[in-house]
Amino acid sequence: MDIPFTVKERPDTGLYNGKLGIWLFLASEVMLFGGLFSAYVFLRTGAESWPVGSDILNVPMATLNTMFLITSSVTMVMSWASLKLNDFGKFKMYLGFTILLAFGFLVVKYFEYTAKFEHHLYPSTNNFLGIYFTMTGLHVLHVVGGIIVIFYFLVPGNKMWQSDPDRFVNRIEIVGLYWHFVDLVWIFLFPVFYLL
Amino acid sequence: MSEYTPEEIHHHVKTYVMVFVALAALTIITVSISYLDLGVLPAVTLALIVASIKGSLVACYFMHLISEKVTIYWTLLVTLAFFLVLMFVPLSTMLVQAKV
Numbered sequence: 001m002d003i004p005f006t007v008k009e010r011p012d013t014g015l016y017n018g019k020l021g022i023w024l025f026l027a028s029e030v031m032l033f034g035g036l037f038s039a040y041v042f043l044r045t046g047a048e049s050w051p052v053g054s055d056i057l058n059v060p061m062a063t064l065n066t067m068f069l070i071t072s073s074v075t076m077v078m079s080w081a082s083l084k085l086n087d088f089g090k091f092k093m094y095l096g097f098t099i100l101l102a103f104g105f106l107v108v109k110y111f112e113y114t115a116k117f118e119h120h121l122y123p124s125t126n127n128f129l130g131i132y133f134t135m136t137g138l139h140v141l142h143v144v145g146g147i148i149v150i151f152y153f154l155v156p157g158n159k160m161w162q163s164d165p166d167r168f169v170n171r172i173e174i175v176g177l178y179w180h181f182v183d184l185v186w187i188f189l190f191p192v193f194y195l196l
Numbered sequence: 197m198s199e200y201t202p203e204e205i206h207h208h209v210k211t212y213v214m215v216f217v218a219l220a221a222l223t224i225i226t227v228s229i230s231y232l233d234l235g236v237l238p239a240v241t242l243a244l245i246v247a248s249i250k251g252s253l254v255a256c257y258f259m260h261l262i263s264e265k266v267t268i269y270w271t272l273l274v275t276l277a278f279f280l281v282l283m284f285v286p287l288s289t290m291l292v293q294a295k296v
């Protein structure tokens with residue numbers, strides 16, 4: 001009845017199934033964001049004029065958000081490393097910091113969006129703002145999704161550490177891979193929209 | 197997953213801290229460059245190079261791609277190929293227009 005290869009590696013792939021699963025999901029995510037980056041290039045190269053991001057958007061706020069996400073990636077990987085060292089207390093601390101930093105990102109993003117709306121800058125205003133809100137909005141949804149899953153493993157889902165620790169460590173590795181991907185997407189969104 | 201010894205994990209942690217410092221430094225560099233008036237093409241090229249370095253650091257060290265199984269490398273290689281096709285679609289229309 002047990003799900004096979006949650007801990008043990010599958011002989012043909014050399015991986016536990018969840019890990020191949022998350023990488024396949026991330027491959028689909030690359031195509032999702034890739035399609036939107038492609039749309040961005042299409043819009044920008046076809047436009048007669050394109051605004052400089054820093055004239056419209058708030059670079060210091062986005063730089064702060066970049067730091068939040070980079071730091072949250074480190075705390076995420078440190079929580080996994082803490083579990084590998086059997087330190088459950090530190091695991092919870094690092095995972096808690098990851099959620100706090102993710103909320104920090106959302107708060108900054110909230111202020112950024114509301115400042116745009118106050119100046120009557122909407123997705124429908126022009127193509128730049130249209131693709132900006134689409135891509136950063138989709139990214140924000142990914143951050144929210146990450147917070148939900150990380151919170152699950154921090155509080156209700158952490159019982160598995162007692163019953164099946166190896167499987168729990170793998171779950172943390174998998175959510176970590178997702179979270180680093182969210183960071184990676186922002187690493188490209190930041191210069192593309194704010195700095196160019 | 198149980199292949200790592202505690203010593204190796206401690207070594208990993210040191211690497212994570214170094215990668216974090218590098219990512220923070222590269223963020224400051226890319227923001228600073230954007231304040232220079234370089235012109236569109238050099239600015240885009242430099243920003244994308246810095247972003248690619250940062251992305252590679254995250255993928256290689258935080259996502260452990262530097263020591264991953266071949267199945268994942270193949271999956272990502274195919275993904276990369278399709279991603280490049282996606283990026284080439286708008287660029288190809290540009291080239292067609294440039295000829296006209």
